[in-house]
Every structure is written in structure tokens, then in C-alpha cells.
Amino acid sequence: xxxxxxxxxxxxxxxxxxxxxxxxxxxxxxxxxxxxxxxxxxxxxxxxxxxxxxxxxxxxxxxxxxxxxxxxxxxxxxxxxxxxxxxxxxxxxxxxxxxxxxxxxxxxxxxxxxxxxxxxxxxxxxxxxxxxxxxxxxxxxxxxxxxxxxxxxxxxxxxxxxxxxxxxxxxxxxxxxxxxxxxxxxxxxxxxxxxxxxxxxxxxxxxxxxxxxxxxxxxxxxxxxxxxxxxxxxxxxxxxxxxxxxxxxxxxxxxxxxxxxxxxxxxxxxxxxxxxxxxxxxxxxxxxxxxxxxxxxxxxxxxxxxxxxxxxxxxxxxxxxxxxxxxxxxxxxxxxxxxxxxxxxxxxxxxxxxxxxxxxxxxxxxxxxxxxxxxxxxxxxxxxxxxxxxxxxxxxxxxxxxxxxxxxxx
Amino acid sequence: xxxxxxxxxxxxxxxxxxxxxxxxxxxxxxxxxxxxxxxxxxxxxxxxxxxxxxxxxxxxxxxxxxxxxxxxxxxxxxxxxxxxxxxxxxxxxxxxxxxxxxxxxxxxxxxxxxxxxxxxxxxxxxxxxxxxxxxxxxxxxxxxxxxxxxxxxxxxxxxxxxxxxxxxxxxxxxxxxxxxxxxxxxxxxxxxxxxxxxxxxxxxxxxxxxxxxxxxxxxxxxxxxxxxxxxxxxxxxxxxxxxxxxxxxxxxxxxxxxxxxxxxxxxxxxxxxxxxxxxxxxxxxxxxxxxxxxxxxxxxxxxxxxxxxxxxxxxxxxxxxxxxxxxxxxxxxxxxxxxxxxxxxxxxxxxxxxxxxxxxxxxxxxxxxxxxxxxxxxxxxxxxxxxxxxxxxxxxxxxxxxxxxxxxxx
Numbered sequence: 001x002x003x004x005x006x007x008x009x010x011x012x013x014x015x016x017x018x019x020x021x022x023x024x025x026x027x028x029x030x031x032x033x034x035x036x037x038x039x040x041x042x043x044x045x046x047x048x049x050x051x052x053x054x055x056x057x058x059x060x061x062x063x064x065x066x067x068x069x070x071x072x073x074x075x076x077x078x079x080x081x082x083x084x085x086x087x088x089x090x091x092x093x094x095x096x097x098x099x100x101x102x103x104x105x106x107x108x109x110x111x112x113x114x115x116x117x118x119x120x121x122x123x124x125x126x127x128x129x130x131x132x133x134x135x136x137x138x139x140x141x142x143x144x145x146x147x148x149x150x151x152x153x154x155x156x157x158x159x160x161x162x163x164x165x166x167x168x169x170x171x172x173x174x175x176x177x178x179x180x181x182x183x184x185x186x187x188x189x190x191x192x193x194x195x196x197x198x199x200x201x202x203x204x205x206x207x208x209x210x211x212x213x214x215x216x217x218x219x220x221x222x223x224x225x226x227x228x229x230x231x232x233x234x235x236x237x238x239x240x241x242x243x244x245x246x247x248x249x250x251x252x253x254x255x256x257x258x259x260x261x262x263x264x265x266x267x268x269x270x271x272x273x274x275x276x277x278x279x280x281x282x283x284x285x286x287x288x289x290x291x292x293x294x295x296x297x298x299x300x301x302x303x304x305x306x307x308x309x310x311x312x313x314x315x316x317x318x319x320x321x322x323x324x325x326x327x328x329x330x331x332x333x334x335x336x337x338x339x340x341x342x343x344x345x346x347x348x349x350x351x352x353x354x355x356x357x358x359x360x361x362x363x364x365x366x367x368x369x370x371x372x373x374x375x376x377x378x379x380x381x382x383x384x385x386x387x388x389x390x391x392x393x394x395x396x397x398x399x400x401x402x403x404x405x406x407x408x409x410x
Numbered sequence: 411x412x413x414x415x416x417x418x419x420x421x422x423x424x425x426x427x428x429x430x431x432x433x434x435x436x437x438x439x440x441x442x443x444x445x446x447x448x449x450x451x452x453x454x455x456x457x458x459x460x461x462x463x464x465x466x467x468x469x470x471x472x473x474x475x476x477x478x479x480x481x482x483x484x485x486x487x488x489x490x491x492x493x494x495x496x497x498x499x500x501x502x503x504x505x506x507x508x509x510x511x512x513x514x515x516x517x518x519x520x521x522x523x524x525x526x527x528x529x530x531x532x533x534x535x536x537x538x539x540x541x542x543x544x545x546x547x548x549x550x551x552x553x554x555x556x557x558x559x560x561x562x563x564x565x566x567x568x569x570x571x572x573x574x575x576x577x578x579x580x581x582x583x584x585x586x587x588x589x590x591x592x593x594x595x596x597x598x599x600x601x602x603x604x605x606x607x608x609x610x611x612x613x614x615x616x617x618x619x620x621x622x623x624x625x626x627x628x629x630x631x632x633x634x635x636x637x638x639x640x641x642x643x644x645x646x647x648x649x650x651x652x653x654x655x656x657x658x659x660x661x662x663x664x665x666x667x668x669x670x671x672x673x674x675x676x677x678x679x680x681x682x683x684x685x686x687x688x689x690x691x692x693x694x695x696x697x698x699x700x701x702x703x704x705x706x707x708x709x710x711x712x713x714x715x716x717x718x719x720x721x722x723x724x725x726x727x728x729x730x731x732x733x734x735x736x737x738x739x740x741x742x743x744x745x746x747x748x749x750x751x752x753x754x755x756x757x758x759x760x761x762x763x764x765x766x767x768x769x770x771x772x773x774x775x776x777x778x779x780x781x782x783x784x785x786x787x788x789x790x791x792x793x794x795x796x797x798x799x800x801x802x803x804x805x806x807x808x809x810x811x812x813x814x815x816x817x818x819x820x
Contacts, residue, residue: 011625013446015437016635018430022451027425036423037458040450041432048447055465071601072624073611111601131798152626154798213426280718286704287697290718294696297767297799305720308690308700314715314753343724357707389707 001172002035004060006052008068008077009151010043021066021156031227032165033178034062044074053084057141062168064160067151069134071113077148081139082121084146089119092126092135099133127163131155136163145171178229179236181244182260184221185251186402193222196250210243219292219394221256221263256405263401264292270408271302271347279345280306281319281335283326284353284368288397304343309335318342319350327352327361332371332380340373348373350380351400355392365389368396370403377407411582412445414470416462418478418487419561420453431476431566442575443586443639444472454484463494467551472578474570477561479544481524487558491549492531494556499529502545505536509543537573541565546573555581588639589646591654592670594631595661596812600624603632606660620653629702629804631666631673666815673811674702680818681712681757689755690716691729691745693736694763694778698807714753719745728752729760737762737771742781742790750783758783760790761810765802775799778806780813787817 005022012019022039029036038059042052049068056063068077082089095118103110117134120126127136127149136159137148147164149156185193193214194201201212210228224247228239244258256266271278280289280303287308293299307318315321319338321331335350353368354360366387371380381403385395415435421427432449439446448469452462459478466473478487492499505528513520527544530536537546537559546569547558555577559569595603603624604611611622620638627633636657638649654668666676681688690699690713697718703709717728725731729748731741745760763778764770776797781790791813795805 010623012433013436013449014440015433015435016625018428018433020428023422023425023428025425026423030424037455038450038452038462039423040448042448045447052448072604074623111599111605113601113604154800277721282697285701286709286713287692287700287716287718290697290720291695291701294718294720295800295803297765299696300720303696303720305718305724306697307717308697308704308715310700310704310710310713310715311687311753318752342728343721355707390705393705 001062001168002037002060003029003062003064003168004036004038004040004056005064005066006056007039007041007066007151008044008049009041010045010074012041012067013043021151021153024153024157025064025066025160028160028165029168031178031180032169033176033229034168034172044068044076046076046080049076049080050083053080053146057084057144057146060144062145062147062171064147064149064164066149066156069117069148069150071111071117071133073113075116078116078119078121078137081124081137081146081148085121085123085139085141087122089121091115092118092120095120095126095135098130102133127159129158129162131158138163138167176229176231177233177236178227179233179240180225180227181240181258183224183226183244183247183251183255184257184260184263185224185254186221186256186263186398187254188222193224193251193254197224197247200246200250210239218391219398221398223260224251253406253409256402262292262296263398263405265296267401267405267408268293268299268302270405274408276302276346277304278302278347278349279304279339279343281315281339281348281350282306282308283310283315283335283351284355285351285393285396285400286310288393289349289351289400292397292401304345306343307339325361327354327363327367327369329369329371329380329382332369333373333378334371336371336373336380337378346374347404349400349404351396353385353392353396355389355396357389366392368392368399370396370400372404372407374407411472411578412447412470413439413472413474413578414446414448414450414466415474415476416459416466417449417451417476417561418454418459419451420455420484422451422477423453431561431563434563434567435474435476435570438570438575439578440588442579443588444578444582454478454486456486456490459486459490460493463490463556467494467554467556470554472555472557472581474557474559474574476559476566479527479546479558479560481521481527481543483523485526488526488529488531488547491534491547491556491558495531495533495549495551497532499531501525501528502530502536503528505530505545508540512543537569539568539572541568548573548577586639586641587643587646588637589643589650590635590637591650591668593634593636593654593657593661593665594667594670594673595634595664596631596666596673596808597664598632600626600632603634603661603664607634607657610656610660620649628801629808631808633670634661663816663819666812672702672706673808673815675706677811677815677818678703678709678712680815684818686712686756687714688712688757688759689714689749689753691725691749691758691760692716692718693720693725693745693761694765695761695803695806695810696720698803699759699761699810702807702811714755716753717749725762735771737764737773737777737779739779739781739790739792742779743783743788744781746781746783746790747788756784757814759810759814761806763802763806765799765806767799776802778802778809780806780810782814782817784817
């Protein structure tokens with residue numbers, strides 16, 4: 001069983017948008033045990049979409065068409081699929097009603113164009129998930145199948161996970177299951193991780209199952225993915241568990257999550273377990289640390305809040321940082337302690353540094369001071385981070401949170 | 411003249427690496443006036459690369475093959491191109507010498523595999539740029555041409571800019587240039603913008619030049635891209651200017667930038683022009699507004715900083731919000747005014763609301779109150795935003811900044 005991906009949109013060919021959808025779908029197909037041998041992009045042109053879709057249907061067992069389901073004139077995926085199926089479109093009353101209701105609930109007038117999204121090829125099935133206005137479609141073409149999903153990533157992901165992958169697995173009569181577990185690590189480079197795992201990888205290469213892959217994911221840490229193949233879920237899980245037990249002592253406390261959790265989720269969990277509240281003072285990261293901490297729901301019992309002290313006077317006046325250099329160990333310590341006192345929190349964090357592009361107070365770009373205040377432990381460290389402004393800010397964020405994690409576990 | 415892109419590598423299909431090369435090449439081709447109608451990815455499989463390359467050569471005037479030029483066994487692009495050309499490979503003595511020298515100069519032993527990179531199809535020309543060990547190749551196939559470049563981005567870019575684009579332009583006898591301008595808008599849905607512009611789009615469709623495209627980019631706003639084709643830069647720019655003059659009154663103050671700037675760049679610019687400093691109090695957005703404002707350099711003369719008041723008591727104690735409901739117009743107003751006073755800034759912003767997944771204080775998910783304090787103008791508005799937690803927070807951020815923009819321009 002194989003399935004290819006056809007991404008629709010002139011903006012993809014012009015390089016205005018990078019096609020991350022196909023990559024994500026490719027990964028999910030691999031994890032489901034479905035081969036993905038081709039991925040292609042075409043623009044919003046009916047003739048070229050038709051040709052590309054016909055070729056894809058001829059060549060593969062299944063095709064996921066991504067994009068072109070929106071309400072505008074150049075969203076023509078529905079029409080072309082109906083042509084390739086050799087059927088007319090009809091307007092689905094339930095979808096029409098749903099679209100009208102969605103607009104009504106926001107108190108906005110609905111442009112008439114939007115109803116085009118209720119047009120469905122005869123014989124196609126609607127996917128149950130409908131996070132946006134455009135429904136996903138399961139379209140039989142002979143003994144093959146074309147799935148149509150929107151190009152909006154979160155809508156696409158919900159439909160691929162909820163409808164496409166289960167339908168593909170059912171059609172494939174997939175017996176063997178593929179399961180993965182992702183460890184997240186921080187504090188070591190990709191080549192460093194590869195080096196400590198080198199012996200184990202040689203052993204696994206000989207066995208063939210499970211396999212290990214690495215992926216450096218910036219602020220998400222360095223991911224180590226273990227993948228096992230087996231006859232059923234239980235067998236796959238037991239291979240994974242055994243392998244994780246082998247890896248745990250090798251990776252040590254570089255591993256911050258064995259459950260693919262983000263650093264902020266891990267840190268919030270540790271604080272919650274200990275009944276501690278947190279306050280954060282940010283300079284170089286400008287709010288990024290708190291924005292990350294509050295990205296997921298359920299922060300509001302732990303994070304009291306914090307201060308972004310971009311001007312030096314805000315550090316002096318509000319956080320009681322001693323007058324003087326603000327890119328320093330002393331400032332980071334004082335920020336952590338000051339914000340803890342100001343917000344009456346149990347734990348304080350402070351971060352100051354130079355994100356660039358210019359040096360500051362004679363310190364080079366990438367110089368970052370991370371401070372913490374936990375009980376009597378009020379201290380700071382200096383780190384030198386690589387990269388441009390964005391990477392320095394991202395790395396400063398995960399480095400600060402990792403320091404807190406290690407303090408809480410110590 | 412058109413040119414398609416074929417990216418080679420199983421890692422691209424598995425989603426381990428996102429294919430940003432094709433996007434970048436697509437953009438360069440567009441800017442050079444070469445149409446790029448197809449882009450495809452295939453794995454490191456000789457039969458499938460061969461089929462994909464033959465189809466591409468049949469369909470298009472030129473093909474850029476990206477990747478598969480490395481030294482390992484699965485780097486087979488050279489071999490397949492030679493097959494499609496119908497010629498043998500020969501080992502190029504100069505390239506062999508160069509590879510030996512590169513390894514020698516780094517004091518490393520050279521794996522014998524590396525010499526495969528000196529194998530060149532008969533009749534192919536080597537590109538002058540050679541930033542790595544793998545040379546780029548210009549391979550004639552009848553009256554068409556296949557360019558082979560490495561998958562390593564900086565090597566690929568140097569060769570595409572230095573050899574591929576000039577060669578394509580020469581073959582095309584390119585006289586025409588393509589230029590785009592992107593307007594950023596906020597306050598109207600994609601379908602709403604399409605409806606407002608419908609008449610103009612019909613007129614432009616008849617003319618064929620310039621063209622208009624839309625792109626909803628979340629926190630980046632809704633982009634309206636105008637693209638013009640002309641004999642030279644000056645003529646293309648004058649078509650663009652004329653079209654922007656037509657669009658300006660239609661889009662009105664939905665347009666926040668005619669220069670593809672972000673909302674935060676625009677707002678910071680307006681504040682700087684007026685010599686005003688800013689302080690921000692965030693609840694629902696948890697630091698996102700300030701993280702956005704500080705993402706680009708050059709904020710430090712405008713943004714004094716702010717407070718993330720996640721716990722209600724932080725709002726009451728630090729920002730002087732009156733005790734009572736914190737998801738309210740009153741709280742948003744008081745936050746804006748309170749943070750302005752606390753940080754001694756000229757302008758204050760406050761944002762509170764419900765990002766979900768649960769409702770709060772009886773208010774549904776998506777309810778957001780945006781407050782401002784500018785001189786005597788201290789007020790707030792309620793907005794109802796669509797989507798999940800992430801989208802509510804993103805939309806709250808751009809909505810708050812857009813409100814400030816409108817106040818500053820009023």
C-alpha cells in the first residue's frame with residue numbers, strides 16, 4: 001500500500017509559503033506503515049492539477065490532496081477531483097447549514113463565496129472532523145482513493161489523524177504496527193548525541209528493529225526517536241520499553257522528557273508537583289519565556305506572571321536590580337529575586353543578555369545570563385549561545401527552563 | 411520558458427527534513443521571469459528518480475535536480491542523469507584532484523567513495539562554483555537542459571545564483587521581469603477581502619497583468635500580493651505602483667502595510683515617529699505581545715517593558731485593577747492604565763480574555779478585551795475571536811496592536 005501527496009497552491013511554487021504539510025504527512029504515513037514514494041506541488045491551475053492528480057492516481061494506491069478547498073475563486077480542488085472521479089458536484093445541505101451557523105455565531109455577514117465549500121463530488125464521503133469551514137473529503141476513484149484536506153495546517157492535521165490514516169490502515173489491512181517514542185534532550189549537540197549512542201546504533205543496525213533517529217528541533221530540544229515494528233501494539237510497545245531502558249542510562253539527565261513533552265510542560269509539571277508558584281523577569285527574551293509557559297492550557301495554577309524589563313530603569317525601579325551593567329550575572333540574579341518578591345511567588349527566574357545584531361555593554365552577541373531564586377538558592381550562570389537573534393532568544397528560553405528543571409530535580 | 415524542480419532524498423518524503431530548497435528555488439525562478447509549474451520530491455531510488463526525471467524533461471524546458479550528489483551509495487543523481495542523457499559517466503581528472511586536495515588540506519583521510527563525486531556524464535558542463543566537494547552539472551538533453559545541484563542549501567544557492575539562473579535567462583532570452591508587492595491587511599476574512607476585490611479581479615483577469623493573490627497568514631495578517639510582468643524593472647514597478655493606487659481606496663485602513671511589514675514593525679514605527687514609549691500588560695496572551703514586539707531588533711527605544719499578570723492578584727496588586735471580574739472591559743482598561751503608570755510610559759496596552767479550552771467567568775472561549783491608555787483616551791473594546799487556544803492568542807495579539815495602530819493614526 002502506498003500513498004502520495006499532492007500539495008496545491010501557486011504560493012508554494014513561488015516560495016511564498018514553505019510546504020511543511022507534505023513533510024508532516026510523509027512522517028505520519030511512515031509511522032503508519034504506508035509507503036510514500038512521491039510528493040508533488042502544483043499551482044492553482046485546473047489543467048495542471050487535473051494532470052497531476054490523474055498521474056498520481058495511476059501511479060499510487062491513494063493520494064492525499066492538500067489545499068485548494070478554501071472559499072475563493074482559485075480554490076478548485078473540489079471541481080478537479082469531481083472531474084477525475086467523473087461525477088458532478090452537489091451542494092451538501094448539512095455543510096451549508098454548518099457554514100451559515102459558524103458565520104452567524106461570530107456576528108459577521110457571510111460572503112456568498114463561502115458556500116462553495118459545501119460543494120461535494122457525488123459519491124464522496126465527508127470526514128467527521130471539521131475544524132474550519134472546509135470539509136475534508138474521501139473520494140473513491142475505482143479501487144483507489146483520493147483524500148482532500150485543507151492547506152491550513154491545524155485543520156489538515158486533525159483530518160489526517162482522525163480520518164485519513166485510519167482509513168488508509170483499514171484499506172491496507174495493516175497487520176504489522178509501527179510505534180514510536182520520542183525522547184527530548186537538551187544540553188548536547190546532534191553530533192554529540194550521535195557519538196554517545198554510536199555503539200548502540202551499530203547494534204541496532206544489525207538487529208534491524210527497533211531503529212533510532214535524531215532531529216534537532218531548536219526550541220523543542222534535540223529529539224531522539226525510537227521506532228519499533230511488531231505484529232501488534234503490545235509487542236511494539238514492549239520493544240520500545242526495552243529500548244528506552246537501554247537508552248536511559250546512556251542519555252542520563254540530558255533527557256528532559258521520555259514522553260515527547262516540551263520543556264515548559266516538564267517544568268510546569270515539576271513546579272505543580274512541588275506546589276510551587278513561579279514568576280519570571282525577562283529582558284533579552286522579551287516575553288518569550290512566559291509566552292511559551294502559557295502556550296498550553298493549565299498554567300494558571302503555577303505561573304503567577306512576571307515582568308518584561310526591556311528598559312534598564314524598569315530593572316532598577318521595579319525589580320531592585322542594583323544600578324550598573326544589566327547584562328551581567330548580578331543583574332540576572334537580582335531580576336530572579338526581584339520578580340519573586342514583587343509577585344510574591346515561590347520561585348523566580350531572570351534572564352538578560354545580548355540577542356544581537358549589535359553587542360551590548362561590551363558583551364558579544366549570544367552572551368546570556370540565566371538567574372534563579374529558589375528558597376535560599378539565588379544564583380546565575382553565564383552561557384554563550386550560537387546563532388542569530390531568533391536562535392539566541394529561543395535557546396535562551398529553553399536554557400533558562402532547563403536550568404530550573406535541573407534545580408528542581410537536584 | 412519554464413523550469414521545474416525535482417528534489418531527491420528519502421529523508422524529504424519521511425518528513426525528517428523539510429524541503430525548503432524547492433521553495434527558495436521557486437522564488438528565484440519567479441524573480442528571474444521563469445515559470446515554475448511543477449515541483450516534486452522522490453526518494454533515493456534509481457527507478458523512481460529515472461521516471462520522475464524523464465517525465466520532467468518531457469513536460470518542461472528545464473529541470474533543476476536538487477540533491478543526491480553526495481559521496482554515499484545512495485547518491486545516484488549523477489548515474490540517473492547519465493542514463494536519461496544516454497551517455498556514460500567519466501571521471502573528471504580536475505575534480506578528482508580538487509577533491510583529493512580538499513581532504514588533504516584538512517588533514518583527513520579521504521574515503522574512496524568521495525571520488526564518485528568526480529564522475530561526470532559525457533557532454534555535461536561543470537558549474538564554476540564549487541563550495542563543497544560535489545560539483546554542479548549542466549546537462550543537455552536534446553534541446554532541453556537538466557541542472558544538478560547539491561541538497562546542501564548554501565552550496566545549492568551559490569550554484570543556482572551563479573550558474574543556473576544566468577544560464578536559464580540566456581536560454582530564455584529573458585527580456586521580461588516579474589516583480590511583486592505585498593500588502594498586509596487586518597480586520598477582514600480572506601473571503602471578505604476576495605469579495606471586496608471581486609470586481610477588480612475580474613478586470614485584471616481580462617488584462618492578464620498584473621495579477622492578485624491572497625494569503626491568510628495568521629498573526630502576519632492577510633496578505634494581498636500584486637505581481638506584475640514587464641520588459642524591465644522600471645516598467646514592472648510602474649505597473650505595481652498604478653495597481654497599488656487602485657487598491658488603496660478599496661482596501662482602506664484594513665491595509666496596515668504596503669511594504670510587507672509586520673504589524674509590530676508598523677506599530678513600533680508609529681510610536682517612534684511620535685516619540686512615545688510603550689508598556690504592555692498581558693493576561694490571555696501571556697507575553698506573546700511583548701515577545702512579538704521584541705522579535706526584531708530596534709525595539710529598545712520604544713518598548714519600556716510590561717507585566718504578564720496571569721494570576722488575578724497580580725492584576726489587583728501590581729496594576730491597580732479593581733477587585734472583581736478580570737475578563738472584562740474594566741480590567742482591560744485598568745491594566746492598560748496601570749502598566750502605563752507602573753512603568754512611567756506614554757502609552758499603555760492591556761489585554762485579557764479566554765483562550766480556552768475552558769470558559770472563564772462565564773465568558774466563552776475567544777472572548778478578548780483589548781484596552782489602551784493614550785493621553786486622556788483610556789478605553790477598551792470586546793472582540794470575539796475564532797479558533798483554538800493558539801489562534802485566539804495569536805489573533806488577540808494582532809488585534810490589540812491593530813487597535814493601537816488605528817488610535818495612533820486617528
